[in-house]
Amino acid sequence: MKVIREKPAVIQRPHNFCAGCSHGVFYRLIQECVEELGYSKRQIIAMGVGCNCNLTLSKIDTVDKFQCAHGRAAASATGIKRMRPDLLVMTYQGDGDCGVIGLGETLNAAYRNEKITVFTVNNLNFGMTGGQMSWTTLEGQKTATSVRGRDCAATGYPIHLPEIIAGQFRPAYAARCAVYDPKTVAQAKKYIRRALEAQINGEGYAIVELLGICPTNWGMSPVQAIEHLQKKALQEYPLGEFAGGEQAELAFLRQEAEK
Numbered sequence: 054m055k056v057i058r059e060k061p062a063v064i065q066r067p068h069n070f071c072a073g074c075s076h077g078v079f080y081r082l083i084q085e086c087v088e089e090l091g092y093s094k095r096q097i098i099a100m101g102v103g104c105n106c107n108l109t110l111s112k113i114d115t116v117d118k119f120q121c122a123h124g125r126a127a128a129s130a131t132g133i134k135r136m137r138p139d140l141l142v143m144t145y146q147g148d149g150d151c152g153v154i155g156l157g158e159t160l161n162a163a164y165r166n167e168k169i170t171v172f173t174v175n176n177l178n179f180g181m182t183g184g185q186m187s188w189t190t191l192e193g194q195k196t197a198t199s200v201r202g203r204d205c206a207a208t209g210y211p212i213h214l215p216e217i218i219a220g221q222f223r224p225a226y227a228a229r230c231a232v233y234d235p236k237t238v239a240q241a242k243k244y245i246r247r248a249l250e251a252q253i254n255g256e257g258y259a260i261v262e263l264l265g266i267c268p269t270n271w272g273m274s275p276v277q278a279i280e281h282l283q284k285k286a287l288q289e290y291p292l293g294e295f296a297g298g299e300q301a302e303l304a305f306l307r308q309e310a311e312k
Contacts (some may be wrong), residue, residue: 061088063114066125069107073275075265076104076174078232079241083172084086084250086246090253092141099130101146101155101173104180108145124155127162129193131170136166141252148175148262149182149190151215157190159260163218166225166235166257170248173214175229176267177286184270188212191289211289215262219295225256226297229290231264233279242291247298264290 061084068077074177087096100109100115103125109118121129126144134142144151151159151173178196181184186196186203189211193202204213219227226248230241241263248259264286266278273281 061085061093061114063088063093063116065114067111068113069111070104071267071269073174073268073278075232075263076105078238079172079174079265080108080113080264082232082238082245083143085213086242086249087141090246090249092140092249092253093184095139096141096143097133097137099126099142099144101126101132101150102181103147103150105145105150105174106181116186122141124150125155125158125170126150126155127158127171129164130171131162131167134167135171139259141249141289142168142172143170143249144174146171146173146179147174148177149179149187150215150258152212153179155190159214160218160222162259163224166223166253168196168252168257169259170252171258171260172245172248172263174263174265175290176270177267178266178267178270180267180270184267189290191285196230204283213290213298215260215295218258218260222258224258224260224296225251225275226261226294228260228294228296228298229262229264229292231287231292233282237292243280244294244298247294251297254296262290264292 070076098118106262130144185198228244231237245283248261251259265290268275268278
């Protein structure tokens with residue numbers, strides 16, 4: 054018998070993101086994990102400014118949200134968590150909000166190892182405002198502000214936020230995922246759950262970056278966008294865990310073996 058999983062109880066209606074956009078799948082996975090962990094009614098999301106604002110404007114769900122100034126989601130989440138440590142506190146941001154406009158807030162929260170969970174969708178451009186170049190834009194990629202393709206010699210090279218945080222600070226968890234086929238969807242859910250568990254267990258800061266597609270601003274069909282992600286974007290942005298999770302388990306086993 055075919056089993057169809059019911060959507061999380063907090064999700065009340067379909068999303069209104071562009072056709073093929075990765076936001077809808079990513080957000081559903083987050084809420085599946087929150088529900089399974091028993092925090093559906095004890096969560097609050099600090100919302101960045103970007104396409105993710107659709108989650109608030111269209112009233113997709115019944116989750117408590119705090120709409121932040123552009124780039125200030127990590128700072129807002131820090132304040133919320135310190136005042137209400139009993140809640141599961143998350144940010145939901147795009148790459149422009151988390152890694153460009155709000156880079157200072159993102160890094161400072163990671164530096165202090167704040168007990169929050171950061172979710173950020175990296176679709177390689179400023180999606181909501183018309184597809185301008187982001188710090189995550191690929192070399193040679195055409196955007197509204199790099200019409201001939203990004204010249205990294207002039208603009209700098211793509212930023213790798215989870216790797217920076219894992220390498221420079223001591224976060225509880227850092228990972229990058231994607232959601233373009235069943236295997237990557239299952240992997241993404243595993244990473245999301247580990248990031249949330251790090252907060253529930255009081256371990257500290259966690260970040261999960263979703264490498265998403267943006268068919269509208271990339272000027273592609275959803276199928277073409279997935280192919281572009283697989284052939285180009287994954288070469289620059291590999292999927293995996295960079296701190297915590299299996300990485301931490303392997304390090305512990307190596308230490309034990311050396312004793």
